[in-house]
Amino acid sequence: MMEKMIVGRYLPADSVVHKMDPRAKLLFIFGFVIIVFLANNAVTYAVLGAITCLIVLLSRVKLRFLINGLKPVLILILFTFFLHVFFTKEGDILAQIGFLTIYKGGVIKGVLISIRFLLLIFVTSLLTLTTPPISVTDGIESLFGPLKKLKLPVHELALMMSISLRFIPTLLDETDKIMKAQMARGADFSSGSIPERVKAVIPLLIPLFVSAFKRAEELAVAMEARGYKGSEGRTKYRILQWSTRDTIAMFLLVALCAALFMLRS
Amino acid sequence: MDIKLREVEYSYAAGTPFERQAIMDVTFTIPSGQYVAIIGHTGSGKSTVLQHLNALLRPLKGEIEIGSRTIAAGRKGKKLKDVRRRVGIVFQFPEHQLFDETVEKDICFGPMNFGVSEEEAKKRTREAIGLVGLPEEVLGKSPFDLSGGQMRRVAIAGVLAMKPDVLVLDEPTAGLDPRGRQDIMNMFATLQKKNGLTCVLVTHSMEDAARYADKIIIMHKGQVYRTGAPRDIFSDADSLTNVGLDIPETVRFQRMFESHLGHPLDKVCLTPEELAAEVSRLRGEMT
Numbered sequence: 010m011m012e013k014m015i016v017g018r019y020l021p022a023d024s025v026v027h028k029m030d031p032r033a034k035l036l037f038i039f040g041f042v043i044i045v046f047l048a049n050n051a052v053t054y055a056v057l058g059a060i061t062c063l064i065v066l067l068s069r070v071k072l073r074f075l076i077n078g079l080k081p082v083l084i085l086i087l088f089t090f091f092l093h094v095f096f097t098k099e100g101d102i103l104a105q106i107g108f109l110t111i112y113k114g115g116v117i118k119g120v121l122i123s124i125r126f127l128l129l130i131f132v133t134s135l136l137t138l139t140t141p142p143i144s145v146t147d148g149i150e151s152l153f154g155p156l157k158k159l160k161l162p163v164h165e166l167a168l169m170m171s172i173s174l175r176f177i178p179t180l181l182d183e184t185d186k187i188m189k190a191q192m193a194r195g196a197d198f199s200s201g202s203i204p205e206r207v208k209a210v211i212p213l214l215i216p217l218f219v220s221a222f223k224r225a226e227e228l229a230v231a232m233e234a235r236g237y238k239g240s241e242g243r244t245k246y247r248i249l250q251w252s253t254r255d256t257i258a259m260f261l262l263v264a265l266c267a268a269l270f271m272l273r274s
Numbered sequence: 275m276d277i278k279l280r281e282v283e284y285s286y287a288a289g290t291p292f293e294r295q296a297i298m299d300v301t302f303t304i305p306s307g308q309y310v311a312i313i314g315h316t317g318s319g320k321s322t323v324l325q326h327l328n329a330l331l332r333p334l335k336g337e338i339e340i341g342s343r344t345i346a347a348g349r350k351g352k353k354l355k356d357v358r359r360r361v362g363i364v365f366q367f368p369e370h371q372l373f374d375e376t377v378e379k380d381i382c383f384g385p386m387n388f389g390v391s392e393e394e395a396k397k398r399t400r401e402a403i404g405l406v407g408l409p410e411e412v413l414g415k416s417p418f419d420l421s422g423g424q425m426r427r428v429a430i431a432g433v434l435a436m437k438p439d440v441l442v443l444d445e446p447t448a449g450l451d452p453r454g455r456q457d458i459m460n461m462f463a464t465l466q467k468k469n470g471l472t473c474v475l476v477t478h479s480m481e482d483a484a485r486y487a488d489k490i491i492i493m494h495k496g497q498v499y500r501t502g503a504p505r506d507i508f509s510d511a512d513s514l515t516n517v518g519l520d521i522p523e524t525v526r527f528q529r530m531f532e533s534h535l536g537h538p539l540d541k542v543c544l545t546p547e548e549l550a551a552e553v554s555r556l557r558g559e560m561t
């Protein structure tokens with residue numbers, strides 16, 4: 010039941026997006042996240058949507074798989090959509106159902122915000138799907154490298170991040186295992202009233218926390234045993250390489266930004 | 275209560291690029307009251323098969339008959355609680371399932387989920403903790419203050435307290451000390467013989483499989499490779515080494531002894547006791 014979640018999973022494949030320098034991907038996404046907020050009319054959203062589709066196509070990740078994996082997030086988006094539809098009071102009245110009044114402004118706002126969310130989530134989950142966590146960290150460490158001069162523990166922060174990313178799937182597998190063990194003992198996670206369900210997750214959460222802490226401790230010991238002592242004097246095994254396609258991606262980003270400035274109303 | 279698997283197939287993460295077929299075309303029967311051992315190389319699909327025995331996983335193809343219930347592919351199963359009560363599974367490394375404040379409460383968790391009264395559950399807890407060889411004092415302790423081996427025993431007690439008809443064990447003694455292993459394995463065997471419990475044991479120990487099982491199922495690459503009585507299975511060393519398994523020490527000793535002796539013994543001996551009896555009988559014949 011947990012195996013369909015794709016947040017934080019890496020999907021090995023041979024595509025242009027996979028081959029990109031993680032720094033380029035990170036910069037692109039950082040830019041994209043800002044640019045998305047420039048969009049404010051149909052044309053600009055269409056442009057952004059087209060670019061997102063292009064990236065998905067280039068990455069060779071199956072769209073169906075992406076949508077399936079993001080289902081939990083999609084539910085969240087749907088929720089925000091309805092919040093906007095029901096609680097924004099702008100424009101003409103479209104319909105009246107009981108005590109609820111739906112305004113045109115609310116629907117428009119709901120749609121736009123949902124699309125914005127969707128674009129952001131697609132693009133960011135593509136990052137983890139096409140980049141091994143280790144490369145993501147290398148990229149971040151390299152991009153923030155200059156901050157080391159300000160005595161910021163860039164390496165440690167990057168490492169923390171990569172470890173968290175690395176352990177998301179492990180934690181999900183573990184959840185699945187413990188859930189099954191408790192279900193075998195008659196636990197019921199899928200029915201009952203809300204207080205009953207909240208109570209039902211205790212047998213799941215406690216073992217999960219216990220094993221997460223244990224794992225963290227073991228990992229720390231194992232790393233120390235192999236001589237890890239922070240970034241000082243540590244050499245790199247993987248060297249990041251910036252290539253033409255990364256430069257092209259940067260140009261694309263700038264062009265996109267310019268286009269949005271022109272097209273937005 | 276028999277459990278029958280018919281052409282069961284299962285893949286993890288089906289329908290995603292991470293899809294991975296774990297078992298296919300698995301057909302076998304676990305007859306009521308018998309001790310069945312499932313052996314196989316690591317990754318051969320044993321744990322996956324086990325999770326079908328109480329409908330934690332539903333097959334993608336084929337069907338499973340658990341007593342009067344049939345779990346078939348494609349159909350949504352409701353009211354699985356009865357199946358779960360009757361088939362108790364002790365998972366690989368079951369100590370990870372402990373969660374409650376005290377050992378007693380943790381062991382009561384299973385029975386009380388199945389509607390057993392608190393009083394009765396506590397009574398069962400006392401019985402179960404004795405069966406796994408722990409003193410009653412541990413009942414008041416936090417499960418997290420116990421050693422790994424003690425935690426394992428508590429987890430096993432938690433399943434025993436459910437009083438299942440079928441007890442499914444996934445490498446229950448991995449990591450226990452030799453004496454503890456023996457005690458626990460003997461306890462399962464006694465329950466099976468005295469109380470008519472059906473036992474399904476997954477193990478990497480050929481010795482345990484030889485000593486306790488009435489029937490052995492060999493899994494290989496997600497499929498059933500062979501099934502049979504231990505004496506038949508372990509008399510054919512080649513078919514075992516083909517799939518990364520081996521004969522028990524006793525049988526190995528017997529083979530060496532036979533090659534020194536120049537002729538085979540009357541039967542394959544599965545335990546040291548059996549072999550010793552056979553050898554001394556032979557000696558009696560000779561003199």
Ligand SMILES: Nc1ncnc2c1ncn2[C@@H]1O[C@H](COP(=O)(O)OP(=O)(O)OP(=O)(O)O)[C@@H](O)[C@H]1O
Binds near residue numbers: 320
């Ligand atoms: N949760 C899971 N997600 C994806 N694949 C899995 C999962 N669990 C098992 N598998 C895969 O299914 C196959 C069978 O695994 P299974 O755990 O049933 O083997 P096993 O015979 O119990 O091995 P072991 O003796 O090591 O316990 C393996 O190839 C394994 O990689």
Ligand SMILES: [Mg+2]
Binds near residue numbers: 321366444
């Ligand atoms: Mg296993």
